[in-house]
Amino acid sequence: MIKKIVLLVVILALASCSSSKPAIATTKKAAAVQTRTAAAKKTAPVKPIGKNYPSTNNTTEVIQSTSKTVVTSDLINNYVLQYKDIAMGNMKTYGIPASIILAQGILESGAGRGDLALEANNHFGIKCHKDWLGESVRHDDDSAQECFRKYPQASESYRDHALFLVGKKRYESLFTYEKDDYKAWAKGLRACGYATDPKYPDKLISYIERYNLHQYDCQVTGRNYVPINTSSPTRSASSVANSDPKINMNTYDPNLYEVQKGDTLYSISKKFNLLVEDLKKKNNLTDNAISIGQRLKVK
Secondary structure, eight states: OHHHHHHHHHHHHHHHHHHTSOOOOOSHHHHHHHHHHHHHHHHOOOOOTTOOOOOTTSOEEEEESSSEEEEEHHHHHHHHHHHHHHHHHHHHHHOOOHHHHHHHHHHHHTTTTSHHHHHHOOSSOOBOOTTOOSOEEEEOSSSTTEEEEOOSSHHHHHHHHHHHHHHOGGGGGGGGSOTTOHHHHHHHHHHTTSOOOTTHHHHHHHHHHHTTTHHHHHHHHTOOOOOSOTTOSOOOHHHHHHHOTTOOGGGTOTTEEEOOTTOOHHHHHHHTTOOHHHHHHHTTOSSSOOOTTOEEEOO
């Protein structure tokens, strides 16, 4: 009887010890599975949250002017469509090629995304000079903390750019060129001292030809336009509209809306659940005047 009691105590003690040990793989196959699972958990890549990856059909480039700005072809295209009407208007009034105006705007402002454009609505890198009486900002350029002009809206920057070229004696020779001779204008701007970069003319010409900006010169002069770059990364608003008159440019960018016949700022604001003042602020508008084909930021 005593032997049986002793044997029972020993069995209970052994059972208690085995239950307190951690579970382990009992076969080589199970051990291998556990090893692979642990390795997978350790090395699994984690995708950063909120990072925007560029689409495969949207090229990216760096614009170096008064600031270093990374832009895409879509951003440049939207910039052109936003300011083409102002550029053509300035061409009619002041005789400066619209293509040159737009190319300078792209280059000097980083397609509207550069520091000066965002902080001061300065799209052409124009410094204060002695005759400037308006607001200004300080920005590092050729020297530290240089004085640059500040404007209430981008359209004022475009107007001041035209007046700057027309009013300065050093740029007189530019106006001896043909209105739509963008190559002569690009080289002339560098020769007159607008920029110190020796590649400045080539950069302007590159934007004009890559984005077919010369078409806006032709719209003003009435000449037929022949695309230089048939594989352009962008298409103009007119070419899209002509290919299918039913297409609204808004289908190409949900953040933009192309003004249609009969539209008013009020009707557009209601369509996108905005206040008129907010819509004007988004688009740097000083009044309620809009034109058919104009593209407005609505988001």
